[in-house]
Amino acid sequence: MSLPTIVLIPGAWHSPQHYTPLIDALRAQKYEVVSERLPSVDSAAPRDQSVAKDSAFIKDALLLPIINKEKDVLLLMHSYGGCPGADAAKGLSKAEREAVGKKGGIMGLVFMCAFVAAEGDSLKSKLPGQVYDPWVLQNNETGQLTVDNPKNVFYNDVSDAQAQWATSLLLPHAERALSTPSGPPAWPDAAFNGKRAYIQTELDNAIPFVGQDAMVTYSGVQWDVIKLQAGHSPFVSHTKEVADFVVAKAKAYG
Numbered sequence: 001m002s003l004p005t006i007v008l009i010p011g012a013w014h015s016p017q018h019y020t021p022l023i024d025a026l027r028a029q030k031y032e033v034v035s036e037r038l039p040s041v042d043s044a045a046p047r048d049q050s051v052a053k054d055s056a057f058i059k060d061a062l063l064l065p066i067i068n069k070e071k072d073v074l075l076l077m078h079s080y081g082g083c084p085g086a087d088a089a090k091g092l093s094k095a096e097r098e099a100v101g102k103k104g105g106i107m108g109l110v111f112m113c114a115f116v117a118a119e120g121d122s123l124k125s126k127l128p129g130q131v132y133d134p135w136v137l138q139n140n141e142t143g144q145l146t147v148d149n150p151k152n153v154f155y156n157d158v159s160d161a162q163a164q165w166a167t168s169l170l171l172p173h174a175e176r177a178l179s180t181p182s183g184p185p186a187w188p189d190a191a192f193n194g195k196r197a198y199i200q201t202e203l204d205n206a207i208p209f210v211g212q213d214a215m216v217t218y219s220g221v222q223w224d225v226i227k228l229q230a231g232h233s234p235f236v237s238h239t240k241e242v243a244d245f246v247v248a249k250a251k252a253y254g
Contacts, residue, residue, distance in 0.1 A: 004072035011079025022235035025243035040177035054084035070103035082114030085163035086185035093191035108253030143171035
């Protein structure tokens with residue numbers, strides 16, 4: 001039986017290069033990993049971006065090219081990536097496709113300290129008071145968002161050298177991607193019962209643990225949960241634990 005392809009959706013401001021330690025660890029276990037920078041990151045036209053455009057990109061450029069080859073996918077989403085990623089997965093579960101005689105599909109969903117958004121939610125709408133945290137710097141002229149003190153926000157549990165490396169890769173993010181509404185997500189669907197997981201990060205300064213826990217608790221569905229003593233970038237600080245968990249889910253959800 002062939003292994004599924006792991007499709008990794010980056011978070012806001014992030015690119016696939018940030019996830020190199022995790023990607024390398026997964027590839028070392030013979031998994032193919034696919035990841036691309038989202039259109040809303042470092043966009044030349046940030047005011048034209050939206051969560052819907054990111055979702056369409058994920059579906060058309062990442063998921064369908066694999067699924068149409070009758071291959072299975074494990075969808076791994078970090079942070080903001082949970083919003084467009086879960087939307088893109090709608091209707092593409094392996095179970096739904098098998099029901100209509102098609103092979104290949106998304107076998108499971110793994111949220112890595114990621115937003116669990118319902119239809120109509122934006123990332124911004126999930127924040128306390130529906131306002132950005134003080135560390136989110138908004139440029140109204142360009143329509144872009146940047147991050148103040150990213151070491152504290154994203155990389156509070158990694159070495160200075162690792163934090164410097166990761167910070168150097170951060171790029172502006174289109175504000176509209178974080179404030180426009182999500183479409184219908186796949187995570188509530190019965191097709192993913194017993195096939196959805198969440199990696200919670202207890203030292204997270206970007207999406208505090210209490211917020212992560214609330215999203216899981218009040219989602220109305222069951223999750224396989226692992227709690228890590230990690231900040232918002234466990235793919236750097238806890239690479240082995242994350243890789244082992246993802247591989248375990250790939251095996252369990254197959």
